[in-house]
Amino acid sequence: MAEEKVVRFGILGCAGIARKYVRAIGMTPSSSVYAVASRSVDKAKAFASANNLPPEVKTYGSYEQLLDDPCVDAVYIPLPTSLHLEWALKAVHKKKHILLEKPPALCVEDFDTIIEACSNNEVQFMDGTMWMHHPRTPKMKAFLQDPDLFGDLKSVHSSFSFAGSGKFFEEDIRVKPDLDAHGALGDVGWYCIRAILWANDYEMPQSVIAHPRPVLNEGGVITSCGATFSWQDGRVATFYCSFHSPLTMDLSVHGSKGILKLHDFVIPYEENSASFFSSTNTQFGEMDTVWGPRPNEHTVTVEFPQEIFMLQEFARLVNRIRNSGGKPDSQWSSISRKTQIVLNAIKTSIQEGLISVTL
Template sequence: MPETQIRFGILGCANIARKVSRAMLLSPNTTISAIGSRSLEKAIAFASENHFPESAKVYGSYDAVLDDLDVDAVYVPLPTSLHVRWAVLAAEKKKHVLLEKPVALNVGELDTILAACESSGVQFMDATMWMHHPRTVKMKEVLSDEQRFGQLKSVHSTYSFLGDEDFLKNDIRVNPNLDSLGALGDSGWYCIRAILWANNYELPNTVTAFHDPGYNESGVILSCGASLNWKTNGKVATFYCSFLSNLCMDITVLGTKGNFRVHDFIIPFSEQVGSFYAVDNSKWIELALGCAPEPSEFKIATDLPQEALMVQEFGRLVAGVRSGEVKPENKWSIVSRKTQLIIDAVVASIKNGFVPIKVIY
């Protein structure tokens, strides 16, 4: 029996929506029912260019999408400053919410969104795609193997890319009125999520921003980093995010007995295969001329790209809620909120002279 297809509405024609709309069409349990933009002409062009189904409705407003009874769920790729308004309205209209990251400008805004979703009984999920790749499951298996990996001691994550002149002047991610968190909200979100994921979402006790973050002339962060510290086991993590450095998407995770590295954790170099390297019980060889064993490469194949797997999982959760069989899965609300808390702590540390900020859920 074919899966129930969850009908998506899309709010806006952001570039990332091209990728996610493709995922909706690749996923076996989702389809696109409608798209809305402030410009009807722009919405028509977007639907045509991205091969939407002929049945998809095209609107010249976001409200029209939310009022469409043929829309079960909405994907919100709007600028972060608009998230609280439109995600709350979507929830109030009983639409399930797939929200682009960063999900909010601060945890207070996110709490407003999550409260609306809970009140309406709709599913919430943030659009952090890499978490849905089967490689992520395999990396967690390696990390959880106490015999070979031991106890987690440190995590370092980096996400950077070099924005060109047009990006640094005109992209919404450098506009203080649209995405005031800049590189911290965009690139840093991924790094922070990776750190929390490796730590089974145990929040650190303190977060301390690195000195000398980079800013544009409008005061938006273009590069920054921070350290995270746990009292238990002396664990530590660091991250660096930037719009000013060459493309890098690394996670390095170190345990007492082993470690692993992934070089493309955000967007795999190949849609079909995700790779990472792991090793345990490393020792110097004679005269310290090298070490053994050498890291092993794991290659994890997938039939669907990670964004389609994300949409498929969201569709599965929505279908369960709509059938009345289950309540919305709250894992994603908790994970999003913890990620946002760390972003808020980095901002607070910067504003207060790079002092450690206590993190309280």
Template sequence: MIGVGILGAANIANKNILGITLADNVQVVAVGSRDKAKAEAQLERCGLAGAVAAYGSYDEVVGDPRVDAVYITLPAALHLPWVRKAAAAGKHVLVEKPVAVDGVELDAMLAACADAGVQLMDGTMWSHSPRTERMAAILRDPAAVGELKAVTSAFTFYGKQIAAGAGDFLKNDVRVKKDCDPLGALGDLGWYCVRGILWAYGFEAPTSVTAHAGAAFNEEGVPLHIGATLLFSGGRRGHFECGFDRALTQSLEVAGTLGTIQLNDFVIPRSVKQSSFVVTGEHGLRDCDTWDATRRDEVVVHLAKPQEVCMWERFGGLVQHIQSGGQPDAFWPRITELTQRVLFAVERSAREGCREVRLSL
């Protein structure tokens, strides 16, 4: 069993606590906050009071000998020092996205974990869903979607609605503060869109990115709405938009020459028991083009466990492998780095008049 220590009690989403507590091979052993009372209150809310140590500092969590790995839920601007401290202490790291605020910090985190021989993974739970694995199997079938041409994604929510009763989201939330999460909606929501596009293309790096016109920033310069096009070799494309400025949208469409894969609960499924997606094929119109005769098949995936649990069990398995003498899995830090560097390029393009930014990754 892997002991997990959590840094940042105030930032822990209930679903993420649930993900750890339901996993077969990990358990929460410590939670830390700058205010011990906050850590204790969070444990009380999650029904873990008395069973998990509550600390009034992050150093105490990292120093706890029962902690094999740390879950860093802090704002992105605080990730680097705690990734470094955790790695130096031999603790494996699962860090929330966005991972870094700039390329220099990203390089430092990757190097710290690699040098210490600890596993690094970001908290993109969608990557671990059985539905994602099922869609990947269909993409590998050349007779299903055909040659992949375009991937389109959107993830948005209306900030004022999300924060109803909790203050003004667009003024007070850490995700709109330059000194906390300077990538704003791009880091919080666009991360998933970019990850989805990269996943569909087998984590091939795009050749360039170009931000769309109309990006919106707050008075601190934090992105509140942004979109971009990613170009891949052979003229293949990825398009996305994200923002805090409209009702909840979470869509992904993977389109090829023969068909598409579509889902409209991309990041967070509508049910923890099952999720689905639509596969289209045999595209065409009938009766003088008066109706669309495209075949649409819904594929239902029954979920034994929520995707958050799947993520933690995979991470726990990687840590156990290392503890048994194995090496960290390089795949996870590699896709973390790729996702983050694409986000940086999108932000740069948006701030520089939507010019094309070439990538060499």
């Protein structure tokens, strides 16, 4: 068996979320931070210093310099969504594997261009939806797939919101039409859409329709919205995402026999453990004054934060390509593409006067 090699990461941009990845890469034996790039070398050096990176980490004053470094195996790209197409393509053409912040693209056509380039250059793609890689996630899926405990899927409801400050609405890239034009839909809504598709085994809905009264800022960027999904067999799903409500990360999945619920599906309350609740065949008691049985709490104890599990999986796929001649795993690009399609359909529904969009 070929010796497992460390995946040397280049960080393409010094966004706030990049700090979380630098920490996680440092905790992952199969990965290391090799270089950091910003639009100025001083900013790159300041980022490296603030995140306690060792002095041997390279700092570059342009993204091109980092991509030209032959020692960089993969890049993490936390740039604004409007820059994803340009820099993802430049990275891929330099044979760099890419871990791309969500949403990956402004539209499905741009996403397909990125994935075609990844395929042609035999590099791995993955988006940064961390909760997909937490060990709690397959435990929850096992409950949903149990015909005796959960039954047939009927509905899914998800929400992710946080209350932005005045400074957030003035300065954050997520409310700027030229930087992150999808706003709350692309940021927190991405997770809600992904959760709905995940619960439905990634079977696409027949149609989606945005809820009335989405909130848009003066630049036309969505800061709060919701939508309903429908499937031909009667399944339904709803979600709500917002920059105007207190921090919430709820997921509720309803079956013909059971229900799954949790309140921290995007980021667990704690790094070393995560729980979910399930109930089966719950009924009213005598005179409808009580009901039960009460939900069961299932706790999954882990050694690492969820972002490390994601990086471990990414490194495994990269090493499979470079050590044994394997092909890029298309699972993650397929899931991302479906999420992107639904996201853009919801945005179309909002822009076209809350019309139902058939997928």
